[in-house]
Amino acid sequence: MNDVARLPSVQTAREWWRGAAIYQIYPRSFADTNGDGIGDLPGITAHLDHVASLGVDAIWLSPFFTSPMLDFGYDVADYCDVDPIFGTLDDFDALVARAHTLGLKVLIDQVYSHSSDRHPWFLESRADRTNPKADWYVWADAKPDGTPPNNWQSVFGGPAWTWSAPRRQYYMHNFLPEQPQLHMHLPAVQDAMLDVAKFWLDRGVDGFRIDAINFSMHDPALTDNPPAPAGPRTRSFDFQQHIHNQSQPQIPAFLERLRVLLDKYGATFTVAEVGGPSPEAEMHAFTQGDRRLNSAYGFNFLYADKLTPALVRDALAQWPDAPGTGWPSWAFENHDAPRAISRWAAPQHRDTFARMKLMLLISLRGNIFLYNGEELGLTQVDIPFDALRDPEAIANWPLTLSRDGARTPMPWRQDANDHAGFSSGTPWLPIGADHLALAVDRQDGDPESLLNLTRHLLAFRRSSDALMCGDARVIEASETVLAIERSAPDETVLCVFNMSPEPVEWRPVQPDRWRTEETVGHVTDWRFGGYAAVIARRV
Template sequence: MQKDANWWRGAVIYQIYPRSFQDTNGDGVGDLPGITRRLDHIARLGADAIWISPFFTSPMKDFGYDVSDYCGVDPLFGSLADFDALVARAHELGLKVMIDLVLSHTSDQHPWFAESRASGDNPRANWYVWADPKPDGTPPNNWLSIFGGSAWAWDARRCQYYLHNFLASQPDLNFHEPSVQAALLDVARFWLRRGVDGFRLDTINFYVHDKQLRDNPPLPPEERNDLTAPKVNPYNHQRHIHDKNQPENIEFLRKLRAVMKPYMAAAVGEVGDSQRGLEIAGEYTRGSDRMQMCYAFEFLSGNSLQANRIAEVFEQVDKLAADGWLCWAFSNHDVQRHITRWSLSEAAAMAYTTLLMCLRGSVCIYQGEELGLPEAEIAFEDLQDPYGREFWPEFKGRDGCRTPMVWQSDNRNGGFSEAKPWLPVPSSHLARAVASAEANPQALIHHYRRAIALRAAHPALRTGTQSQMLASGDVLSFERREGAERLFLAFNLSDTAATLAAPEGRWQPLAADLGGAVPVAGTIELAAWQAAILRKLA
């Protein structure tokens, strides 16, 4: 497959959570052959690439985000040969393949950690973040784990604490150790040589910690939000200026970019920070020697996505990340599905889909959102997520967005598996299965396909500049430009009809198949949840 070095710019990336996509061996868990089997579905949507969440060897305490072998496929998902077949098939279909690299931490079952914890003087003694206790035996500082409690765990072998920003079984690697960076760059090379086209970089701003281990200062209550952790989590009570977001991180990103460059590979980094997310995303994607893309959590939060909120976010983007490149998503494997989070009707879901495909940046869509799947209700006895178990019932974890993909309506497991799935398939999802949606001309999946096609057909939408956004009540409007192409876009994000003045000059209405409004006598009448997409005529 011929590759353009800038293929990622404006790309639509389809996220696959492999445990829940398609099971082919009857164990109730999705696998790599299952992904290969269903790639046609993604290609038909019009996506440019897939992002596969971790499938590496792992004890699965955090479902693959705790890696015990970076260069192995967990038998639960298949083999390296299965992965190679997946890449080959994806490339046949014109899909790029991005894999989820979890570089900030490993599993405590990784051989590197087993050696590191054995003594303080072995070759990998400094590969993880070890620190002596305070004189009273308490942890070295006040850093907190995003999964609850102290970010420090005591190890009786070394009589020291080790840092874990997530589960205690996920010790943090020490990026101040050059050999750690070298080993991780070798991991990237391993997968690039196998044909991957890029990486999604988990918790990209967590790599480097403050070498002095200084305490984080408190965060005033009025500045707290739930962008990266639920409100009930005390993690939100600190200003995280020492446990992550360190300036030395950028130098590692430069090294990683240099490794990717010969392969024309691209990366999108997950920036987990409630206070400085957009600023960090801008820093990490500025210029040509850092990462190509980052995404923050502004559109993944519980905040209602109203016109003025979107305009405010892009105003901040213009201030903090104008020279960078953002990747936008409404749903992923860590947050409540946006259909439920924002209480969207079918018409509203279509409007937001069109909007997403018209924003400057790249786009991630999460498996099942093209079906309009709502968040699943998971009983406590069925809960698998350790995050949910820790904060239940105020925060129910992430299992509700991780339930199996539904392919058929006439199968109790939605065509996902012949065995009992690892998470239950909600009966409410079955009616929205792929087969049923494909047979229904009014189904959301067809709207996704048309909106993605619109983006692909217009350079202004894929790679063009974006004007300042204007929010007038519930109507959001802006322009996109690329070369000679100039587009005007307006979105009515409400249940009530709205009227706005058409832009001056001669304009051609586009997107009739997306329900686009047509200007009449200098006025645009927008029905509830309707968009207007116009192209300037010479």
């Protein structure tokens, strides 16, 4: 590795978030300070020095709001408070203050498609059909035979409708029955959610990651969804094309209202999660121009079972550097997907693959997300059925791979006696058997570790105009080799990856015009060992 410590930071005038590296923290699994086996906000605050040492620009906190935790915080019972298992609002304020002192922006989740069924809004709404919040959720009469209003299916299995005796109606839920669908078409509901956003902006947050935004509105006519073409089907949800229960054309108008609020607070950032088999049109609509969201990400990589040059080429092609086109964000791992290193590499190649994967991530045009533990090379943990906590995995066992395996506790110390430094109590999920050897304290002192490579490559990315905000051109995407040229007005870099375990040779058209800056794996004169990569600068 070359020493980048003396390289200047990028000076190009740009928004702080453009090209940013954002570190996702899953609060339940980051660090526990009170011994209950569940991570908390003080635990995050205590370890922000580690996060800052990586060289990231911001943190994204997964939900910590008041919740019965049936979907681990994405079933919100109070949008404007901290669940006691995570701490208090004072703890949150202390976290934000410490993050800002360290130069880290703070993003938090916003869940605009549904709440918990224990939220006071829903308790009032379900009481009868005449109360002030009667239409704040999606209610519908049964068919004459008593069956649900239409054929919509839930992501977690079964009909997207549950009968409520007090109303003598069904209510809609795209996820768990305990996550009733908010009626986001209503201006009053939108106003309430904007008030939630304002509450957190006033507390100092720098922006939002917006959960499942394409699920936030439904077709008011309740039109049946058409059947899906033949393909993999592990859930009833997979049998339909989800045209009417989500992805409605009114969503961008709400995002424009949100953007007006955010712009009052200055340099904020918003990124949308957009799921589905073909989310690009929606991601572009949600980020179009300068009146909606700043960025969006889909599941191009998160659910891919193999990392290939073609996958990267096709993903980048969806985000051309063209006027009016939004700015992309990319994640290889998060709390909803199996660890990439376990999906994409055989066990004997994981060490070299993890280094190539990291160099690829820092080479992509857009914002990049690192999921806690990704900087350590954490693998997916095999959670037995009797230890599962993930409602989707439990409902669809054994056909849906558990998300719990990517949510296991962060290993801070290589010490099994104190649960890897995560908690003095029994962790809510087991520590991965191979994770102790990957612990922060072990890697921190090893200059060749993946942790220190992460710090190094993020520093290199920040020193490069081309990597931070330049355009991207894929010049090779063969079966094994990916080559991307990144260009800014004063700099052009070439990023070449051997995405196979076997050696390959690949040369640019004029090899002598490129000076090698960074390598991972074995690279000699454009001959690449298995999972090797190089970044070169044009001279």
